[in-house]
Amino acid sequence: MMLRIVTLGIAAGFLAMFLACGGSDRPRSATFRESTPAPQVPPPQVASTNESAPVESAPAVEPSAPQQPKMGSYSAMSIAKEAVKKTLKAPSTAEFPSLTWSTGNKLTTDSDGRIWIESYVDSQNGFGAQIRTEWSAVLQPLSSTQANILFLQVGETIVVDKMSALLAEKQRELEVARLAAKRAEAEAKAKAERERLAKIDLEQARPALNDVIASIDPPTTAKDIDAARQKLEAVVEAYPGTGSAEQADDESSALGSLRTVFLYLNAGSKDKAADKLRDVIERKPGTIAAKAAEKLLADLQ
Structure with a gap:
């Protein structure tokens, strides 16, 4: 009798626990909501990059003025030496100072690209005596290896002189430019005076x-x-x-x-x-x- 009571109590406890849990087949409460994954939000639309923003074009580069031909010291001196040799009594005896001797040669280039040279040469005269002769030249380079000789003086003798005509032409151009500027200035002043008088007149x-x-x-x-x-x-x-x-x-x-x-x-x-x-x-x-x-x-x- 006692055993039956215990058995019934245990069974009643299990039944109560089962009912408390709701049972596997009991409908879920209306207040219960199953968790669902958050809706996927589409990413914001990004403007297409196929149509790129207009790019400002770089400013046009104006063509630069033609560059003067450049000639090295060695080429310039070689051309001048050959011209000097032709004026000597014994060209084969000519000895020129080395280009590395700063006391023997003076080479300068002016704003027009002309090369001015001052130097000397040692050679034999007509009597076989060794003498030193100073010389100077002005070259107008045509390329890195070619040049026109505009002026050449060996000793007291002027062998080539095209500079006088060039300088005279340059001077004439400067004078023409000066007169043109003076005339333009005078015309501008006259115009301003006419305008001033016209205003006073009116x-x-x-x-x-x-x-x-x-x-x-x-x-x-x-x-x-x-x-x-x-x-x-x-x-x-x-x-x-x-x-x-x-x-x-x-x-x-x-x-x-x-x-x-x-x-x-x-x-x-x-x-x-x-x-x-x-x-x-x-x-x-x-x-x-x-x-x-x-x-x-x-x-x-």
């Missing part, structure tokens, strides 16, 4: 002249002519070099010609006075003097 002289002309009635007496001329001369002095000043001077000159009419009239020479009036009208049309002459001529007739 803004000041022209209005002043118009006012003077408007204030002058065609003069019919010598006194009136003198008064008109004074007004016009004031414009000439105030605005020299302007177009209005030139016009004022022309007006004053025409009035001066008109003034001689009164000399003829005072002398009783009406015919000469009339001729003078016609001359003023013909040569100075549109001026104050011409208008006055027309009025005086009408009075004479």
Whole structure:
């Protein structure tokens, strides 16, 4: 009896544990969610690199000026030596200083690529005596091994002299360039002066002249002519070099010609006075003097 009770208790314990665990076939709770892998997020779209950004082209390189042919000291000295030998009495006896002797040779190259040489040569003269002769040369390289001899002097004798013509041409070019620059400078100054006077004429002289002309009635007496001329001369002095000043001077000159009419009239020479009036009208049309002459001529007739 006791054994059965124990057996039943053990069985009841196992059953309780089984029910507590829910059993293998019991539905899962609604609150339970199985873990699922996170959705895969597609990577952000990257712009295609097939179409590359425009690349600025490198600036065009302008062609450089042609380089002067370069010639080494050995080649230059060899060409000069051969030319010097031809001037000696005994070329086979010529002895030149070594290129390594700085005291024996002087080679320089100018900005035009010409090579200037100063040196000496020891050789026998016509009497068999060994003498030393100084010489100088100027070479214009054509390549690394060829050159034109522009100048050669051996002792006191100038053997080749093409430099004088070159220097004269160079001097002429410099003079032409100097004159051209001077002329351009003068033209620029003249233009600036014209522009300055034109501005003064437009803004000041022209209005002043118009006012003077408007204030002058065609003069019919010598006194009136003198008064008109004074007004016009004031414009000439105030605005020299302007177009209005030139016009004022022309007006004053025409009035001066008109003034001689009164000399003829005072002398009783009406015919000469009339001729003078016609001359003023013909040569100075549109001026104050011409208008006055027309009025005086009408009075004479």
